[in-house]
Amino acid sequence: MSVPEKREKTGQNKNRKTTLILGLIVVGMFGFGFAMVPLYRLVCNATGIGISGSSGTGRIVDSSTTKVQKDRWVTIQFDALLNENLRWDFYPEVKKINVHPGQSYEVSYYAKNKTDHKIVAKAVPGITPWQAATYFHKTECFCFTQQTMDAGEGRDMPLKFVIDPALPEDIKILTLSYTFMDTNRESIRDTREVELPVSVKHEG
Amino acid sequence: MSTDVAHEEHHHGPPKGIGRWLFSTNHKDIGTMYLTFALTMLFVGGASAMYIRAELFMPGIQFMEPDFYNNMVTNHALIMVFAVVMPAAAGLANWMIPMMIGAPDMALPRLNNLSFWLLPAAAVMLILSTIVPFMPGTGTAVNTGWTLYPPLSIQAGMGMDFVIFTVHILGVSSILASINIVVTILNMRAPGMTLFKMPMFCWAWLFTGLLLIIIAPVLAGGVTMLLFDRHFGTSFFDAAGGGDPVLFQHLFWFFGHPEVYVLLLPSIGVIAMIIPTFSRKPLFGYKSLVGGMAVLFTLGLVAWAHHQYTVGMAAGPTTWFMIITILISIPVGLMLLNFMMTMWRGAMTFETPMLFAVSIVLMFSFAGVTGIMLAVVPADLEYHDSMFVVAHFHYALIPGALLGLFAAAFYWLPKWTGNMYDERLGKIFFWWNVIAFNLTFFPQHFYGLAGMPRRIVDYNPAFADLNMLSSIAAFAYGISHLLFLYIVIKTVKGGVKAGNKPWEGAQVGTTGLEWDLSSPPPFHSYATPPVVK
Numbered sequence: 001m002s003v004p005e006k007r008e009k010t011g012q013n014k015n016r017k018t019t020l021i022l023g024l025i026v027v028g029m030f031g032f033g034f035a036m037v038p039l040y041r042l043v044c045n046a047t048g049i050g051i052s053g054s055s056g057t058g059r060i061v062d063s064s065t066t067k068v069q070k071d072r073w074v075t076i077q078f079d080a081l082l083n084e085n086l087r088w089d090f091y092p093e094v095k096k097i098n099v100h101p102g103q104s105y106e107v108s109y110y111a112k113n114k115t116d117h118k119i120v121a122k123a124v125p126g127i128t129p130w131q132a133a134t135y136f137h138k139t140e141c142f143c144f145t146q147q148t149m150d151a152g153e154g155r156d157m158p159l160k161f162v163i164d165p166a167l168p169e170d171i172k173i174l175t176l177s178y179t180f181m182d183t184n185r186e187s188i189r190d191t192r193e194v195e196l197p198v199s200v201k202h203e204g
Numbered sequence: 205m206s207t208d209v210a211h212e213e214h215h216h217g218p219p220k221g222i223g224r225w226l227f228s229t230n231h232k233d234i235g236t237m238y239l240t241f242a243l244t245m246l247f248v249g250g251a252s253a254m255y256i257r258a259e260l261f262m263p264g265i266q267f268m269e270p271d272f273y274n275n276m277v278t279n280h281a282l283i284m285v286f287a288v289v290m291p292a293a294a295g296l297a298n299w300m301i302p303m304m305i306g307a308p309d310m311a312l313p314r315l316n317n318l319s320f321w322l323l324p325a326a327a328v329m330l331i332l333s334t335i336v337p338f339m340p341g342t343g344t345a346v347n348t349g350w351t352l353y354p355p356l357s358i359q360a361g362m363g364m365d366f367v368i369f370t371v372h373i374l375g376v377s378s379i380l381a382s383i384n385i386v387v388t389i390l391n392m393r394a395p396g397m398t399l400f401k402m403p404m405f406c407w408a409w410l411f412t413g414l415l416l417i418i419i420a421p422v423l424a425g426g427v428t429m430l431l432f433d434r435h436f437g438t439s440f441f442d443a444a445g446g447g448d449p450v451l452f453q454h455l456f457w458f459f460g461h462p463e464v465y466v467l468l469l470p471s472i473g474v475i476a477m478i479i480p481t482f483s484r485k486p487l488f489g490y491k492s493l494v495g496g497m498a499v500l501f502t503l504g505l506v507a508w509a510h511h512q513y514t515v516g517m518a519a520g521p522t523t524w525f526m527i528i529t530i531l532i533s534i535p536v537g538l539m540l541l542n543f544m545m546t547m548w549r550g551a552m553t554f555e556t557p558m559l560f561a562v563s564i565v566l567m568f569s570f571a572g573v574t575g576i577m578l579a580v581v582p583a584d585l586e587y588h589d590s591m592f593v594v595a596h597f598h599y600a601l602i603p604g605a606l607l608g609l610f611a612a613a614f615y616w617l618p619k620w621t622g623n624m625y626d627e628r629l630g631k632i633f634f635w636w637n638v639i640a641f642n643l644t645f646f647p648q649h650f651y652g653l654a655g656m657p658r659r660i661v662d663y664n665p666a667f668a669d670l671n672m673l674s675s676i677a678a679f680a681y682g683i684s685h686l687l688f689l690y691i692v693i694k695t696v697k698g699g700v701k702a703g704n705k706p707w708e709g710a711q712v713g714t715t716g717l718e719w720d721l722s723s724p725p726p727f728h729s730y731a732t733p734p735v736v737k
């Protein structure tokens with residue numbers, strides 16, 4: 001082999017090797033994108049840094065042993081929102097209550113399927129301010145499971161909760177919000193074809 | 205394999221006919237195709253910008269449905285980012301890097317052909333994404349903006365699927381191009397051309413290429429999940445099925461923030477060549493500029509969520525992203541200092557490339573200032589999604605990317621064509637372009653701060669006067685590019701002979717081997733590698 005030929009040969013091998021390494025990075029990063037899906041949830045749940053309120057979805061606490069803070073009041077406001085794909089009525093029975101941290105309470109939301117067909121929907125919770133999310137414990141919630149309603153059906157849905165006495169002193173008002181959405185994805189396009197009535201905004 | 209190809213065609217000139225372009229493995233021809241494609245798409249993306257400004261000329265809805273207006277915004281941004289700036293920068297890399305480092309061609313010439321020819325296919329898909337929604341039964345227009353956030357992007361009509369496939373194709377194209385460029389820079393340098401003897405443009409592209417290799421696959425993954433959510437019943441981003449739309453934002457901006465450096469760095473590399481040339485002084489702080497880019501590269505990868513301050517992240521991560529974002533302005537500022545110190549006491553002359561370079565330093569600094577304002581969380585909660593952000597990133601991207609590409613074109617056209625461009629026309633283009641640009645975008649700071657939101661078809665009549673100014677200036681700005689086209693065509697056709705070294709100042713400091721070649725350079729250059737002392 002002449003000198004330039006040899007040079008060319010080693011050059012090619014080198015190129016192949018570098019290309020391979022870079023290609024592996026590409027594949028790895030593509031995988032990393034998908035790995036973000038479980039990782040993101042893990043990190044957020046472990047540290048509570050995710051979207052505000054996401055951690056308030058369903059921790060069961062034993063409220064019998066926690067001390068009730070009789071001398072402290074916290075105001076809880078209830079909010080209800082409907083995704084644009086869902087033509088239901090949805091509102092809290094009470095808009096706000098004052099509670100003692102450590103004591104268990106029960107309130108309820110009302111929902112009614114205004115359409116002429118059965119719908120499976122899911123409520124996604126949110127808590128403001130986000131700092132309160134880890135101190136808001138639900139023992140029972142309609143948001144834990146999907147809700148199925150036949151055409152025209154309506155019902156009260158319970159929500160039981162306890163505020164952790166460790167809730168920081170400066171948080172005096174807490175807003176709990178639920179957004180109900182149709183789990184059937186086609187519904188999005190269906191409702192977009194029909195002009196939505198203005199009344200999709202929540203009432204009550 | 206690859207070098208065989210370069211070898212066969214060695215001794216003859218370019219092949220004849222259309223085959224020369226379709227099957228080209230020649231870095232210069234592919235570079236020319238990239239640049240031509242980018243310039244063509246500049247006018248397509250420009251047309252949608254003109255359309256946007258025409259709609260915003262007056263308050264009220266002039267001639268666009270809100271969804272269509274937002275489709276124009278999407279279309280404009282995607283074209284400018286993916287079909288203008290990135291291909292143009294890749295075109296410069298193709299043309300210049302092998303000549304600068306004394307390589308016979310790119311390391312992977314066939315891949316090079318593929319990465320170019322994917323682009324026109326993607327461009328067609330992208331344009332179709334705007335046309336498809338006009339057919340009955342195809343759902344809404346692509347009304348999400350270039351950020352493609354769900355849930356809107358899950359609900360949008362069939363046009364969105366075209367956008368998703370466009371992003372896939374463009375991603376593949378830019379990943380292949382980046383791999384090629386990085387391999388070329390790492391392996392194909394002539395003996396003696398050490399990394400720290402390389403022209404700064406090569407360094408800039410080394411970082412750009414590596415960044416793209418890291419981030420583009422993440423975007424591809426993100427839009428793939430979007431596609432699955434739309435059609436295959438998954439719930440990556442759908443809250444009703446237990447997904448989280450904010451996850452998409454993280455994936456998008458993990459790509460999106462470094463992407464702004466992908467757009468910026470090649471142009472920084474260009475002006476790092478131009479400023480020493482016309483100051484007749486070596487670049488001030490060569491190694492510190494390389495270091496600055498390395499810091500930018502690293503910090504840029506962990507700053508993404510400054511685009512998401514308003515989504516309700518907790519204080520901890522928000523603080524992290526704020527601090528990193530503010531830290532980034534340090535290497536950016538130091539880069540600008542490198543340029544200013546290079547000019548300091550230099551024997552400066554102001555030919556068109558230098559005019560662009562100096563104006564870039566000035567105007568880009570301004571984007572840095574508004575960037576810091578946006579980086580501060582409490583302030584950004586107010587500015588976010590307003591026209592102020594639009595002003596910020598147009599000051600960052602037009603000087604930081606586009607004008608650098610124009611500067612490069614004027615700087616290297618004599619080398620590429622062998623002809624000098626018309627300096628008088630070049631200067632007219634510069635002043636016309638830069639003044640119109642400022643008149644278009646400077647007022648957006650004001651009406652942005654005053655509360656005009658972005659991506660909304662209508663606005664409060666209080667902002668009418670300044671918007672009218674923006675629109676009129678925008679038309680002047682748009683038209684100025686026809687002059688650029690004319691100058692380029694004129695230079696390609698003929699002109700004063702440029703000679704091998706059209707810029708005598710290009711010989712100072714760290715220079716590449718491109719100036720040792722004739723102008724225009726032979727079809728195959730550096731078949732036997734030169735030796736750098």
Ligand code: HEM
Pocket residue numbers: 351464465467468510511529530532533536571572573574575576578579580584587588589593596597600601604605
């Ligand atoms: C000192 C450096 C910079 C800082 C601190 C900075 C900061 C920011 C922040 C905080 C935002 C988000 C604003 C919001 O949406 O509320 C933003 C947006 C943006 N920046 Fe910068 N930036 C800097 C430099 C750059 C550069 C160099 C580029 C590109 C060359 C750039 C391009 C953009 C773009 C395109 C957006 C808007 C993206 C969108 O929402 O569509 N910025 N910047």
Ligand SMILES: [Cu+2]
Pocket residue numbers: 460461464507508510511
């Ligand atoms: Cu950013």
